Each structure stands twice: as structure tokens, then as C-alpha cells.
Amino acid sequence: MIYLTRKMEFCASHLYHNPALSAEENKRIFGKCNNPHGHGHNYTLEVTVAGEPDPVTGMVLDLKELREILEREIAQRMDHRFLNYEVEELKGQIPTCENIARVIFNLLEPKIEKGRLYKVRLYETPELFAECYRNGARPA
Amino acid sequence: MLPQRSATRVTDRLKIELGRRYRFSASHRLNNESLSEQENRRVYGKCNNPHGHGHNYVVEVRVSGTVDPATGMIASLVDLDSFVDREVIEPFDHKLLNEEVAAFRKVVPTTENLCKEIYQRLKRFPKAKLERVRVEETSNNTFEYAGEEL
Numbered sequence: 001m002i003y004l005t006r007k008m009e010f011c012a013s014h015l016y017h018n019p020a021l022s023a024e025e026n027k028r029i030f031g032k033c034n035n036p037h038g039h040g041h042n043y044t045l046e047v048t049v050a051g052e053p054d055p056v057t058g059m060v061l062d063l064k065e066l067r068e069i070l071e072r073e074i075a076q077r078m079d080h081r082f083l084n085y086e087v088e089e090l091k092g093q094i095p096t097c098e099n100i101a102r103v104i105f106n107l108l109e110p111k112i113e114k115g116r117l118y119k120v121r122l123y124e125t126p127e128l129f130a131e132c133y134r135n136g137a138r139p140a
Numbered sequence: 141m142l143p144q145r146s147a148t149r150v151t152d153r154l155k156i157e158l159g160r161r162y163r164f165s166a167s168h169r170l171n172n173e174s175l176s177e178q179e180n181r182r183v184y185g186k187c188n189n190p191h192g193h194g195h196n197y198v199v200e201v202r203v204s205g206t207v208d209p210a211t212g213m214i215a216s217l218v219d220l221d222s223f224v225d226r227e228v229i230e231p232f233d234h235k236l237l238n239e240e241v242a243a244f245r246k247v248v249p250t251t252e253n254l255c256k257e258i259y260q261r262l263k264r265f266p267k268a269k270l271e272r273v274r275v276e277e278t279s280n281n282t283f284e285y286a287g288e289e290l
Contacts, residue, residue, distance in 0.1 A: 130157065
């Protein structure tokens, strides 16, 4: 099995606010991330696909094809967007790294037909990331 | 033949891990008292220098758990940061590991052993499950420990 990883970046803004909680609780739990004007990050996304190389092309899947999927499914939805208001799949969720990674996994999984989506890792900053994968496929 | 999607895989639940990187700087000396001076020099080379030497260590901590729908988080970063700070950064940062960390009085503070010691300390984090600890001693040398199951 070969594990192939492609990286991409996108920039987006977000804020953490749970309308079910009081203003004080929101402030206490989310701190600076609760600023109503939002704030932004340069996100780095690493997408890992597992599969066997096709004997004809030598590729698990064409990297160009993967780039196009990432562009269509992720960049067009999230790049230079305010995640709370502009991304349908995140509506009703706090757009934390954990939740964004899961949304990205769910968006990409059905689109990757050669090989299978193994995991996504999303960096919010170089110091903080979330990983999403199918339980049982423990990531390296 | 390319791998096919299997029914079991699709029913597997998604798992989320949170990764956080921390830094500390410390010195150490690699020396095993049960070996002769000459053997120590042969085994540990420059790292056996009696005056010790230091590194800027990077510790990558991975935890898993359920994402709380109210916060969108596996664990509050404030809780995780303060726990790691108290258990690892405070006791290790700007210290001579051999002398100032009790665990390394008898155990050689290689980064393998450091990785295991940090794992043991962070395993007690009450808010999420510790998955693994990765320690970068330099940008060329990295060690990972995920408990004894690996």
C-alpha cells in the first residue's frame, strides 16, 4: 500500500461563539476566539490517499486530479471565506480545527475514487492541528 | 487492481485527533554508569562530553476523544496547555535533565527515554485520551512513542 499526501493552503476567518451559552460563558470558554469580528488563519491541509499504484500509469491517483478535487471541494468553499457564515457544511457547528477537519474528510471521501481517502490533517497554525480518519485506520 | 471500497470501512466511525506542539530547551549528558569510561565514549561519542550539551526540543502531543458539540473541541486548549506546561515544560525547560529530573537519575536521558517519560506524564491528562508523543531533538532526529501496543 502506498500513502500519498498532497498539501494545500487556504486562508479563512472564523470566530467561536455558541448562541446557547451566555456572553460570559462564551468569553470564558473561547477567550480571544470569541471576538465578534472574527479573526483569520492560514490553514495548511494535508490530504493522504492510500492505494496501490496503477500498473499502467504508476500512480495511485493523478496528483493533478487530486489538486482539482481540492480546488473544487475545499478552496472554492473555504478560501478567503468567513467559515461561520459562508460554509454550508459548518452551519450550526463551532468552526474549530476538529470540526473543519471532519467536514473536509466528509467532503473529500466520496470524491476520491482512485485509492481511498486515508486521512486529512489540518493545521490552523504550525503549533495546532487536527487529524480525521476512519477509526481502525490508525494514522502514521 | 485498485482497492475497492468495502462496506465495513464506510461504517467505521470517523476519528478525530488534536495535535499541539510545544517547545523547551534543556541539557543532558549520555552516560551509563554501568559502563566503563571508554565504553561510554565509544557508545555515546560526543554526547558523552562530561559537561553536557543542550537541545531545543519540540514535543508534539496528540490526543483523541469526542468533539463536544457545545465547544467544537476535543479538549480545551487552555486545559491541555496548562497540563503540558505543569507536567513537562516547567519541570524540563532550562534544566539539566540528568540532575534535575528524578526519572533520569538512573535512566540515560536519550530522546527515546525522554519520549517515554513525557508519555507517562501526559497519559494522566484527564480531559482526552493521549494517543502519542513525538519529540524532535533536532530537525533531523525525531522519536515517537504511543504506549506499549506499538
